[in-house]
Amino acid sequence: MGLRITERALADSMSHAEDVYPEECCGLLAARGGHVVGAIRVVNSHAGPKEDRYYIDPLVLGEEDRALASRGLGVAGIYHSHPDSPAAPSRFDLDRSFPWYLYVIISVVNGRAVVARAWKTGEGGDAPEEMEILVEAP
Amino acid sequence: MSITLIVPTVFRRHTDDQNEVHLEAGTVKEALDLLVARYPDVGRSIYSSAGRLRNFINVYVNEEDVRYADGEETRLEDGDRVLLVPAVAGGSLEEQPFSPESFARYSRHLIIPEVGVEGQRRLRDAKVLIVGAGGLGTPAATYLAAAGVGKIGLVDFDRVERSNLHRQVLYSEADIGRPKVQVAKRRLESVNPLITIDPLEVRLDSSNALEVVSQYDVVVDGTDNFPTRYLVNDACVLLHRPNVYASIFRFEGQASVFCAKDGPCYRCLYPEPPPAGVVPSCAEGGVLGVLPGIMGAVQASQVVNIILGKGTPLIGRLLLFDSLHSTFETLRLRKAPECPACGENPTIRGLIDYEAFCGVEPGATEFDISPDELKRKLDSGERLVLLDVREPFEYEICHLPGAKLIPLGELRARVNQLDTSDEIVVNCLSGVRSTQGAALLTEVGFRKVRNLAGGLRAWANDVDPTLQIY
Numbered sequence: 300m301g302l303r304i305t306e307r308a309l310a311d312s313m314s315h316a317e318d319v320y321p322e323e324c325c326g327l328l329a330a331r332g333g334h335v336v337g338a339i340r341v342v343n344s345h346a347g348p349k350e351d352r353y354y355i356d357p358l359v360l361g362e363e364d365r366a367l368a369s370r371g372l373g374v375a376g377i378y379h380s381h382p383d384s385p386a387a388p389s390r391f392d393l394d395r396s397f398p399w400y401l402y403v404i405i406s407v408v409n410g411r412a413v414v415a416r417a418w419k420t421g422e423g424g425d426a427p428e429e430m431e432i433l434v435e436a437p
Numbered sequence: 438m439s440i441t442l443i444v445p446t447v448f449r450r451h452t453d454d455q456n457e458v459h460l461e462a463g464t465v466k467e468a469l470d471l472l473v474a475r476y477p478d479v480g481r482s483i484y485s486s487a488g489r490l491r492n493f494i495n496v497y498v499n500e501e502d503v504r505y506a507d508g509e510e511t512r513l514e515d516g517d518r519v520l521l522v523p524a525v526a527g528g529s530l531e532e533q534p535f536s537p538e539s540f541a542r543y544s545r546h547l548i549i550p551e552v553g554v555e556g557q558r559r560l561r562d563a564k565v566l567i568v569g570a571g572g573l574g575t576p577a578a579t580y581l582a583a584a585g586v587g588k589i590g591l592v593d594f595d596r597v598e599r600s601n602l603h604r605q606v607l608y609s610e611a612d613i614g615r616p617k618v619q620v621a622k623r624r625l626e627s628v629n630p631l632i633t634i635d636p637l638e639v640r641l642d643s644s645n646a647l648e649v650v651s652q653y654d655v656v657v658d659g660t661d662n663f664p665t666r667y668l669v670n671d672a673c674v675l676l677h678r679p680n681v682y683a684s685i686f687r688f689e690g691q692a693s694v695f696c697a698k699d700g701p702c703y704r705c706l707y708p709e710p711p712p713a714g715v716v717p718s719c720a721e722g723g724v725l726g727v728l729p730g731i732m733g734a735v736q737a738s739q740v741v742n743i744i745l746g747k748g749t750p751l752i753g754r755l756l757l758f759d760s761l762h763s764t765f766e767t768l769r770l771r772k773a774p775e776c777p778a779c780g781e782n783p784t785i786r787g788l789i790d791y792e793a794f795c796g797v798e799p800g801a802t803e804f805d806i807s808p809d810e811l812k813r814k815l816d817s818g819e820r821l822v823l824l825d826v827r828e829p830f831e832y833e834i835c836h837l838p839g840a841k842l843i844p845l846g847e848l849r850a851r852v853n854q855l856d857t858s859d860e861i862v863v864n865c866l867s868g869v870r871s872t873q874g875a876a877l878l879t880e881v882g883f884r885k886v887r888n889l890a891g892g893l894r895a896w897a898n899d900v901d902p903t904l905q906i907y
């Protein structure tokens with residue numbers, strides 16, 4: 300199973316990750332009919348150092364979600380960055396993940412977004428399943 | 438009640454493509470039950486197999502988190518909008534596995550459902566800054582260290598004094614004269630070797646506060662003076678860190694949690710500091726030794742609630758404890774829309790000069806006379822009237838030779854016992870009451886009034902070490 304995402308959405312999420320380095324970035328994957336068509340930047344509201352943690356204010360998520368709904372879109376998943384660490388979910392990510400969302404993780408090394416990988420998480424202790432990223436035009 | 442329940446768009450496939458569901462429900466729980474009855478697939482998504490709302494799903498009624506209302510029992514009104522939304526979080530930092538030693542040490546925590554391994558991990562990963570390693574800071578630090586808070590920063594510039602020991606039980610006789618944060622680090626790391634104490638032997642001020650505070654998740658305000666209290670508050674507002682506050686005076690303590698999301702800050706309660714010298718400090722007014730132990734422990738329990746994300750912290754509430762009359766009370770606090778720090782149009786966008794803001798610029802008053810200067814005047818035989826404005830029982834402990842006693846509270850009524858043509862030097866224990874006394878005399882027409890800067894404490898330090906200080 301793959302994650303279909305437009306080239307533009309993927310590039311936007313990766314430049315967001317570079318912009319806030321060395322902090323973690325976070326944002327929403329806006330989708331229509333199973334295709335991710337946009338990366339929506341969200342403020343990292345983690346109440347503490349943001350180099351290795353992110354938090355999305357639920358009210359912000361709710362607001363963005365409704366705005367997307369009014370345009371016939373929806374939130375299909377979440378992207379965030381791992382500054383100077385691999386693009387795989389940490390135990391901490393998994394413990395807080397929701398099985399209904401897709402997760403894109405971007406590894407940023409020395410300020411450059413080097414790779415993005417997509418994951419689907421299961422229930423509780425299940426190992427995450429990697430999804431192939433299928434880039435679509437534009 | 439006709440209400441609207443809004444679910445995340447990702448559930449639309451389970452809800453006939455609707456993300457707003459209209460229901461008749463009297464409480465949040467009724468609304469959720471009806472939602473799940475109508476769309477069982479949503480129920481399977483939001484409830485755990487044990488039938489409880491999944492962790493990290495938040496429910497808001499008209500943008501207010503129901504955890505700060507009555508939880509699932511929160512009552513609904515016609516037209517309410519109930520929002521069901523996940524709190525998404527994560528991070529690259531790998532969590533260290535729990536050592537067998539941790540299981541043994543924290544076993545009484547691990548068996549509380551509200552803590553458990555997950556909660557104990559949160560405590561371990563938390564970073565707490567404690568400003569002031571004194572009466573409040575030391576009990577707070579002791580309990581947080583024992584509870585397993587992974588990193589505790591302790592800010593204090595002072596050294597241990599004998600007069601600290603009646604309440605700051607972390608320190609002992611042998612520590613007198615040593616830097617507090619160094620002694621505290623050694624003691625606390627022996628209480629719990631699994632944690633780290635950062636000893637920060639600095640004076641927190643506008644130049645370093647943001648840098649220091651930004652390294653921590655939660656701040657405990659254990660300060661004993663207004664400039665630092667406003668500094669800590671403003672830094673917490675600017676950096677969005679919860680500020681766990683307490684203050685003590687004689688038999689009374691108060692505590693609250695400021696600067697939390699949507700909660701009030703210290704300036705919402707006290708927009709301006711009191712005029713310098715009006716509110717005496719513990720050094721000046723005294724404090725029951727056991728009181729900071731209680732209030733510091735209250736602060737520690739608030740920090741634990743915040744880190745665990747459980748229970749109802751003192752956000753928007755002020756806890757008042759009166760140890761003399763044995764009463765606890767809580768008052769509601771409102772977030773002030775006009776608050777200069779956290780209001781709708783904040784004017785404080787950076788840290789300011791807090792000494793000037795609180796009007797305590799040392800040496801700024803021309804009334805002041807230093808102990809050395811007073812000594813010279815007395816030695817040279819200058820005719821001076823020494824006026825002591827403390828209470829009679831304090832005067833009995835020590836006083837300057839020949840000093841006339843008129844307690845501050847009686848001064849206005851007894852000014853006729855003084856001569857306006859005399860040069861008068863007012864003194865008290867630390868210089869606070871005497872500043873007020875000197876100001877009062879000036880106000881009623883005395884012209885040659887000076888204030889002994891730093892009071893008898895400074896006199897004992899600089900001139901006469903044999904003076905019995907308390």
Ligand SMILES: [Zn+2]
Binds near residue numbers: 387528
């Ligand atoms: Zn992550």
Ligand SMILES: [Zn+2]
Binds near residue numbers: 702703704773776780
């Ligand atoms: Zn405020």
